[in-house]
Amino acid sequence: MTIRLDQVPLGHAFRITRVHWDILSNEEGRRLREFGLDEGVTVTPAHRGSIFSRDPLALTIGRMQVIIRAGQAAAIEVVPAT
Amino acid sequence: MNSAPIVALTGNPNAGKSSLFNALTGARQKIANYPGVTVERKAGMAALADGRMVKLIDLPGTYSLDPSSPDEQVTRDVILGRQAGEARPDALVVVVDAANLENHLCFALELIDLGLPTIVALNMLDLAERDGLMLDPAKLSADLGVPVVSTVAVRKRGLDDLLEAVDAATRAAQTPSAQPDLVAPQLHSSDANVRRRARDIAKAAIISETPVRRWTQRFDAIFLHPVAGLTILLGLMFLMFQAVYAWSEAPIGWIEDGFAAAQTWVAGNMPAGFLQDLIIEGALGGVGSVIVFLPQILILFLFILLLESTGYMTRAAFLMDGLMSKVGLSGRGFIPLLSSFACAVPGIMATRAIPDPKDRLTTILIAPLMTCSARLPVYTLIIGAFIPARPVGGTIIGLQGFVLFCLYIAGIVGALLVALVLRRTLAKGNNTGFMMEMPRYQWPRMADVLLALWQRAWLFLRRAGTIIFATTVALWLLLSYPKAPEGADVSQVEYSVAGRIASGIEVVVAPIGFNHDIALALIPAMAAREVAVSAMATANAIEVGDDEEALAQSLGERLQSKWSLATALAFLAWFIFAPQCVSTIAITRRETNGWKWPMFMVGYLFALAYIAAGITYWTAISFGLG
Ligand SMILES: Nc1nc2c(ncn2[C@@H]2O[C@H](COP(=O)(O)OP(=O)(O)OP(=O)(O)O)[C@@H](O)[C@H]2O)c(=O)[nH]1
Ligand SMILES: [Mg+2]
Numbered sequence: 001m002t003i004r005l006d007q008v009p010l011g012h013a014f015r016i017t018r019v020h021w022d023i024l025s026n027e028e029g030r031r032l033r034e035f036g037l038d039e040g041v042t043v044t045p046a047h048r049g050s051i052f053s054r055d056p057l058a059l060t061i062g063r064m065q066v067i068i069r070a071g072q073a074a075a076i077e078v079v080p081a082t
Numbered sequence: 083m084n085s086a087p088i089v090a091l092t093g094n095p096n097a098g099k100s101s102l103f104n105a106l107t108g109a110r111q112k113i114a115n116y117p118g119v120t121v122e123r124k125a126g127m128a129a130l131a132d133g134r135m136v137k138l139i140d141l142p143g144t145y146s147l148d149p150s151s152p153d154e155q156v157t158r159d160v161i162l163g164r165q166a167g168e169a170r171p172d173a174l175v176v177v178v179d180a181a182n183l184e185n186h187l188c189f190a191l192e193l194i195d196l197g198l199p200t201i202v203a204l205n206m207l208d209l210a211e212r213d214g215l216m217l218d219p220a221k222l223s224a225d226l227g228v229p230v231v232s233t234v235a236v237r238k239r240g241l242d243d244l245l246e247a248v249d250a251a252t253r254a255a256q257t258p259s260a261q262p263d264l265v266a267p268q269l270h271s272s273d274a275n276v277r278r279r280a281r282d283i284a285k286a287a288i289i290s291e292t293p294v295r296r297w298t299q300r301f302d303a304i305f306l307h308p309v310a311g312l313t314i315l316l317g318l319m320f321l322m323f324q325a326v327y328a329w330s331e332a333p334i335g336w337i338e339d340g341f342a343a344a345q346t347w348v349a350g351n352m353p354a355g356f357l358q359d360l361i362i363e364g365a366l367g368g369v370g371s372v373i374v375f376l377p378q379i380l381i382l383f384l385f386i387l388l389l390e391s392t393g394y395m396t397r398a399a400f401l402m403d404g405l406m407s408k409v410g411l412s413g414r415g416f417i418p419l420l421s422s423f424a425c426a427v428p429g430i431m432a433t434r435a436i437p438d439p440k441d442r443l444t445t446i447l448i449a450p451l452m453t454c455s456a457r458l459p460v461y462t463l464i465i466g467a468f469i470p471a472r473p474v475g476g477t478i479i480g481l482q483g484f485v486l487f488c489l490y491i492a493g494i495v496g497a498l499l500v501a502l503v504l505r506r507t508l509a510k511g512n513n514t515g516f517m518m519e520m521p522r523y524q525w526p527r528m529a530d531v532l533l534a535l536w537q538r539a540w541l542f543l544r545r546a547g548t549i550i551f552a553t554t555v556a557l558w559l560l561l562s563y564p565k566a567p568e569g570a571d572v573s574q575v576e577y578s579v580a581g582r583i584a585s586g587i588e589v590v591v592a593p594i595g596f597n598h599d600i601a602l603a604l605i606p607a608m609a610a611r612e613v614a615v616s617a618m619a620t621a622n623a624i625e626v627g628d629d630e631e632a633l634a635q636s637l638g639e640r641l642q643s644k645w646s647l648a649t650a651l652a653f654l655a656w657f658i659f660a661p662q663c664v665s666t667i668a669i670t671r672r673e674t675n676g677w678k679w680p681m682f683m684v685g686y687l688f689a690l691a692y693i694a695a696g697i698t699y700w701t702a703i704s705f706g707l708g
Contacts, residue, residue: 027150027437031517033272034145036185046299047306049413050404056413056516058306058400063182063213065298065520067400067413072515 005045006054006073013044014078023075032076035066042081045073086127086135087252088169090161092193093177094186095119095143096521098205101235102177103140106245110537111140112428113530114390115521116417118143118435121153123160130249131242139171142434145189146271152442153434161196162267173199173251175244180210180217180232181522183287187226187280188271194228195269199251202230203244208237209522214292222287236527298393298522305397312401322385323490324483326378326458333377338636341370363623364558369551371619371637372612375459376542382455383538384531386424391526395420396518403516409498410505412436412516415445419497422452423490424538426666430673440511444504446673447683450666451497451659453490455542456611460657461489463615467638468650493658496690508682545610553609554616561602561624575602575621594692595652595699597645607662614662648702655698659691 002017016039021029037043037059046065047058054070091099095117104111107126112119124140141160142153149155156165163170176193178186194200204219223230229247233240269276305311345366352358389395395417403413414436422429429449436442453461465482474481505511557580566577575581576598584602591601599618607614619637626640635643641650661667661684670680702708 028515028517030148030272031145031150033274033277034188035517035519036277038274038277047302047400048308049306049400051308053404055407056400056403058302058520062184064185065302067396067403067516067518067520069403069407069516072517 002077002079004074005043005076005078006057006070008045008078010045010048013042013081015042015081016040016076016078018077020075020077024072028072032068032072035068036061036064037066037068037076043078086137087172088137088139089173089175089248089252090139090141090171091175091177092141092157092161093143093203094145094179094182094189095519097143097177097179097186098233098235099143099177100140102175102203102205102233102241102244103138105235105238105241107138109140110533114395115393115524116390116395117519117521118153118417118432121156121431121434123156123165128245128248130245132249134249136248136252146192147267148270148272151435151437161193171198173201173248173254175201175203175248177203177205180204180207181213181215183217183222183284184281187284188276190226191276191280192267192269192271194226196267199254200228201244201247201251202226202228203233203240204230205233205235207232207239208234209524213296216289216291218287218289222283225283225286236530296522301523302397305394306400308401311397315398315401318385318389319490320487322382323487324480325385326381326486327480327483329381330377334374337370337374337376341366341374344370359562360555360558363620364555365551367623368554368558368616368620369546371463372459372550372616373543373546375462375612375615376539378458378462379455379542380535380539382458383424383535386421387531387534388526389420391524391531393521393523396520399518400520405498407513407516409502410511410513411441411444411501412438412514414516414518415441418445419449419452422449422454425454425456426450426452426663427669430666430669433673438511438514440505440509441514443674443679444501444509446670447504447509447679447686448497448501450661450663450683450687451493451500453493453658454611454663456663457657459612459615461486461654463618463638464641464650464654467642468645468647489654489658492655496658496694500686500690546612549610550612550616553606553613554620557606557613557617558620558624561621573625574627575625594656594696595646595649595703596656596695597649599641599644600649600653604662609664611657611662614657647707648699651702651707652695652699656691656695659687659694661687661691 008014016037019039041061044060045057046060048054049056056067056069057073058065058067091103093099100111100113100120103109103126104113106128109126111124120140120142126138127135128138129135139160141157144154144157147158147161149158159165160168161171174193176190178190190202204222210217219230219232231240231244231247233244305314345362348358348361399413399416402416406413406415418429418432421432426449429452430446433442433445436445465485469482469485471482473479474484560580561575561578563578566572566574580602584598587604588598588601599621602621603614603617606617622637622640667680667684670683671677
């Protein structure tokens with residue numbers, strides 16, 4: 001069962017199964033990869049910036065923390081990492 | 083003479099490039115704990131062990147040679163030798179964060195592949211150890227095929243080894259066969275194969291990894307909490323403005339006493355005449371009236387420096403992103419705007435790290451609405467004179483600090499509204515993304531903070547000694563001549579050249595409640611906002627002359643007896659908006675490549691200033707505060 005990264009609960013690890021590069025701009029896609037967000041990688045959504053919206057989202061990838069917006073997270077499909 | 087080899091410092095954002103650059107060259111580049119601090123190239127000389135010199139170039143951090151913002155473009159151009167007027171570097175020092183190797187090695191691989199002599203500086207080893215990581219530089223060097231030097235830039239560890247490696251690399255660069263033809267990079271750091279290789283190399287270089295509780299996560303649980311985090315952010319801002327008042331009272335008093343003593347001394351020890359008047363009224367009276375605000379400016383800077391060096395700045399950007407996105411900007415823009423509280427000029431420079439051009443343009447255009455430290459003297463003078471120093475209704479919050487806080491908020495709200503309009507009209511475009519790396523927290527290094535404060539103090543004093551002094555003295559001359567005839571019922575100030583010009587301006591600004599004092603201050607204050615204060619102080623000193631009783635009064639007390647509260651409030655409202663700073667106009671021209679946007683900025687800001695002052699004045703009048 002796959003879910004979109006913008007929909008998942010905080011504090012749990014997820015493995016990226018697919019990234020819909022086509023709905024991201026070239027720059028956005030490249031920056032995601034530069035942050036290490038790519039298929040097969042495990043991420044943990046850690047914080048959301050607001051109680052009113054899903055934006056922005058802070059993710060932990062390995063030893064790094066990055067901020068992205070929900071719009072970009074919506075292009076990322078994940079499954080719970082076991 | 084220009085034969086010194088060129089060595090570029092490059093790597094991911096926030097890896098410690100500028101820290102290394104400063105340590106090696108003795109320069110004082112800005113260092114702070116967030117990505118995107120350096121936005122332009124800076125060169126400096128470093129001496130090798132044998133006395134040979136190398137030219138080091140500090141560059142903006144980037145993730146690859148495909149730029150997504152103007153600062154990253156600079157890095158690409160310099161490394162590929164496309165920068166006008168500068169030769170391609172002979173060697174590269176790639177600075178990587180030891181605690182985030184897996185990611186930083188991707189760009190390192192892309193750079194190594196260019197074929198230039200390359201050295202990897204394995205920086206921040208202390209932080210890696212703090213996180214329980216033990217690394218093997220020799221293994222890393224073998225896998226990458228280039229020398230690896232361990233460094234801790236902030237403790238100046240590993241510098242000699244690094245210079246030794248630079249020495250060897252630049253010697254190698256001198257042999258013609260080692261000069262590859264740089265056309266375009268072959269590898270891309272975002273490529274899946276490169277990323278896999280980086281991951282494998284990083285893994286192989288780790289000797290041991292003990293899981294430790296990381297402080298960053300514990301702090302973030304509080305600081306990034308949507309409710310607690312925002313409360314803390316607002317609390318910090320509020321504390322900052324209260325502190326600007328509460329902590330500065332005593333030192334301001336000392337400086338004031340110092341200048342008063344100097345004036346008395348000059349009056350007693352110098353022959354009366356032109357020079358004595360110039361020194362007492364223009365130099366000591368005018369410039370001194372600005373210098374007394376040094377403590378307040380330093381307190382403000384202390385806060386900003388602490389926010390920048392701890393790593394809190396990106397957290398603030400994260401929390402503010404929601405609000406910023408509502409007006410079409412992103413959290414990324416919050417960082418330049420917050421630095422604009424110090425001064426809009428570096429703030430506007432810092433917008434280079436914003437990827438979207440329309441987003442960036444809008445941020446540039448609203449940066450002057452952030453209350454810069456040059457407004458503090460004006461605000462403080464007027465608040466001190468017209469707002470009583472008592473707590474707000476039974477609390478410990480000072481009323482003066484509260485009014486100051488409101489002025490800052492007014493600037494921020496104004497900026498957000500302007501952004502909202504611009505993003506729907508002149509700078510229309512899609513809502514942009516917000517992608518940023520969050521650094522680990524670090525304790526601020528006291529020595530660095532003190533040095534940065536000292537730099538600021540020096541900058542301010544130099545400003546006072548040059549532009550503020552020159553404008554004030556010029557104004558003093560224009561106020562002193564022609565001499566009003568003895569016994570005339572017109573004052574010297576009104577009779578003078580400057581006074582007559584001011585009377586002309588007064589006609590235009592009278593509808594918004596401005597008087598002759600203000601009209602006189604407005605034009606010289608275009609040079610620098612603080613001149614509004616020194617101009618009034620100088621005019622006041624001339625007016626007072628030898629009147630002992632009036633001399634004993636402070637400028638604030640004099641204004642209080644001459645101005646209505648409505649006029650004072652209107653003057654404050656004017657200063658929230660008015661673009662009274664030539665440096666800001668000049669930097670906007672440079673960063674937007676033309677006169678169109680700076681002209682627009684000046685126009686809209688003056689219009690807003692006029693309207694805001696007018697509304698404030700007439701509202702105050704209708705409440706009977708005239
Ligand atoms: N603990 C530790 N901190 C370091 C070290 N080197 C740099 N820092 C800190 O890391 C942060 C970033 O340093 P900078 O020198 O500004 O980094 P930069 O690579 O120039 O960053 P950009 O200009 O934004 O690309 C600052 O807070 C430094 O104090 C190090 O070796 N150890
Ligand atoms: Mg830097």
